[in-house]
Amino acid sequence: MCGIAGIVRWKKQPDSDAEIQRMTAAVAHRGPDGVGFYRRDGVALGHRRLAIIDPELGVQPMADEDKTVWITYNGELYNFRELKAQLKSKGHRFVTDCDTEVVIHAYQEWGVDCVTKFRGMFAFAIADFRQRVLFLARDHFGIKPLHYRVGNEYLAFASELSALRKVDDAPPTGSLQAVDLYLRYNYIPTPHTIYHEVYKLPPASYMVIGFDGDRSGPVKYWDVQFRSKNGLSERDWEERAEETIRDSVKAHLVADVPFGVFLSGGIDSTLVAWQMSEILKTPVRAFAIGFNEQQYSELAYAEEAARGCGVELHSEIVRDDALQILPDLVAHYGEPFGDSSCIPTWYVSRLAREHVPMVLSGDGGDEAFGGYWSYVNWMNADPILEARQLMRSAIQSTRQLAPRAGFYWLRKSLKKSLQTFLKNGNELSEWQKLVLYIGEEHRRALWRPEFHNAMASSSEVFKNADVKARKWNRLAYAQYLDFQTYLPCDILTKVDVASMYHGLEVRTPLVDRGVVDLATSLPTLQRFRRDQSGKAVGKYLTKKVLGKVFPDEFIHRPKMGFGIPRAEWFYEGCSGRRLWDQVTVDESAPLYQFFKRDQVQALMDVHSPKHDNSGALWLLLVMGIWLGQNPEISFS
Structure with a gap:
């Protein structure tokens, strides 16, 4: 695993490695085993390496034999040996035993379609100096991150957002809509980031950027498909x-x-x-x-x-x-x-x-x-289940009524049951009620009035996933949305x-x-x-499957998740409360640029074992810390 960074400028070309060195230094923690740079024709690539396979020869940025295709790569391909054998049979020659070189030759053989053949986790950039394009790609599920910044006559990319702040340009502009999405979902969903000019490349997507600035994509090259198979025991x-x-x-x-x-x-x-x-x-x-x-x-x-x-x-x-x-x-x-x-x-x-x-x-x-428990709650709210329950209740009720009254009641219940049954149960608004952290009413109460127009109704990734998943059954719908978002x-x-x-x-x-x-x-x-x-x-x-080796008491215990004692840590005298006070006590705290102080403090005032506000408190605490760390960012 590694850290990558790079930039393509189509007019003003850098005359030194200073910019790419700063960008790469920002992701140094991702790769303690080595550092490398390559700069040519307005393109600069940087790499920090964590050596897992072929530590001696897998140095990056790496090139093909004639130095026309260069790559900076983060990830692991688990089928690289099979692909290497296939590529060798087509005449490709290799000098290392690492998957990075396989990616280069796969690109040479199959072009942008190479990503459809990969099994693994990856985010990479290939600079093709023959075609004069930069090829960015991210793995099928989004295991490895890839962010990009679109500026005046340049496009920069990196494993982490911090590297994109090192570009020779003014700081990017903060997005108030992204802040509202964060309060809504607990994270900022793809393709958005906290900045207007910076984006996340979605999972299973690639982009092609010409050295002249022409850009295509993101293009989605793969997707999750639910197709139930029957006939197996x-x-x-x-x-x-x-x-x-x-x-x-x-x-x-x-x-x-x-x-x-x-x-x-x-x-x-x-x-x-x-x-x-x-x-x-x-x-x-x-x-x-x-x-x-x-x-x-x-x-x-x-x-x-x-x-x-x-x-x-x-x-x-x-x-x-x-x-x-x-x-x-x-x-x-x-x-x-x-x-x-x-x-x-x-x-x-x-x-x-x-x-x-x-x-x-x-x-x-x-x-x-x-x-997930959200699937249990989602399945419990199934309109079909509700229709069946209505029918059962109607049948039981008619047995206790006179025939004419019983017929009237049954007919009325049948009509309501049919309406419920025919209702499309996969409603995005209903799903989002289960996954929201701070609902619309409470977010509106938090935002200062002049920022109410920042409130987002939803996000593209949720809407697009909803359109595709509606054709599947209720459980598959929820799972697909999580594959695209959570x-x-x-x-x-x-x-x-x-x-x-x-x-x-x-x-x-x-x-x-x-x-x-x-x-x-x-x-x-x-x-x-x-x-x-x-x-x-x-x-x-x-x-x-696991029940073959573990008892039922272990297998079927209640699900806990990987949470922290968040509610308790916000009680008086605990570390969460002390950190909260540091971030919010001052009337001029950065958080109050956008949020009403009385509403923010009210959340803490009523937080107790009987009224757990720790979810909202945590979101605001993190937001306040981030704003304090980035005072130079202006928002719109």
Whole structure:
């Protein structure tokens, strides 16, 4: 894993490496093993390397044999050896054993379509001096980040937003609409960033930028497709799932350095750890984080999982003074990012990096196999379910009425049931009620009146996902929206920044084309069903697979997630409250440029065990820290 940066200028060409050196230095933490630059014809490429495969020869930026195609690349291709053999059969020659060179030759052979052949995580830029174009691409799921800034006669790109602030130009302009999206969703969804002129390249997308400034894209080259297959028995599905997940874990273990696994004790990380222990001959090192507040700590389950998988567990307790790293972490994210589980992710990454430079994680299992509580709530609100319940009630009621009255009541209930049944259950507005952090009414109360026009009704990525997903069943609709929004914009972003802060590579075998192809082909009942008592069971298939080695009490316990004791840490005398006071107590605090002080303080005043405002408080705390760190940014 690495950090990349670069710029193409189509008029004023830089006369030194100073600009690209500053940009690359901003992502130095992502690659402690090496640094490189290349500048030519208005194009400058920079690279910071974390050496995982072929440490000796995989130096970047890298070029082809005749030095006309150059690349700066961040990621890992898990099928690079198969692609290399295919390319060799077509006459390509290689001088390294790293995947970076395979990407170059794949581009030469297949052009921009090369990305459709890759299995892995990647973000890269190829400068093609024959075609005089810059080719930017990002992996299928958005595991690796890629941001770009469009300026006057230039386009710059980088792994992190901080590098784009180092371009020879005035600071970018802040976006008030992006701030409102952040308050709405807990993150700023693709393609937006906190800046008007800076964007996130969406997952499974590429762009082509001419050296003359002509630009095409982003172009989407792949997408998740839900196509349920029938005809297989439960046993068949279990065998296929175990085989597919094991194949993915094995592919993700290709490395020339030691590695381990994040082990929370949840279904997904335990499944990955178990498969690693089955594949490897040497003991697997696992890493876990716990809290003193037992209701938030899964450490006991991580210990049970480690024993069951036969792995060596390293653990650490995160206390409330852990928030001392929050300002530094806010700076690394480069824009307001509201997922508070970035804190334990930072600490477990630090713990792992003390032992290994690379780990596997269980991220993506909930999206693929239907594990979130939001899916349970969504399925419980299914209009079809409501229609059935109306019919049952109507039939029971008619039995207790006179025939004529009973017929009238049944007819009326039938009409209402039919209207409910025919209603399109996949409504974006209804889904967003389940995933919003601060609703419209409360956001309006927070914003100062002169900024009410900044309030966003939704975002492009949600609207586009809604249009495509409406044709699928209710569960697939929710999963698809998460694949387009929550997974790349929150989960994968959180892990990338918190882990690369320490120069730790995190690989996600459940966010893999083979695993997702399997998951999206499952009948709904293999992902979500109800037991005999009517209780919802998410991730049904993966729980069945893991149930081969773990007891029901471990498998079917309530889902906890990877949260922090956020509510408690905001109580009087705790670290969250102290940090809040530092950021908000001053009447001239940056937060009050845009938000009403009395409304902000009211959220804290009523925060208590019976009235938990910690979600909104955390978002405003992060926003206030970010504004204080960036006083030079003006907003519009």
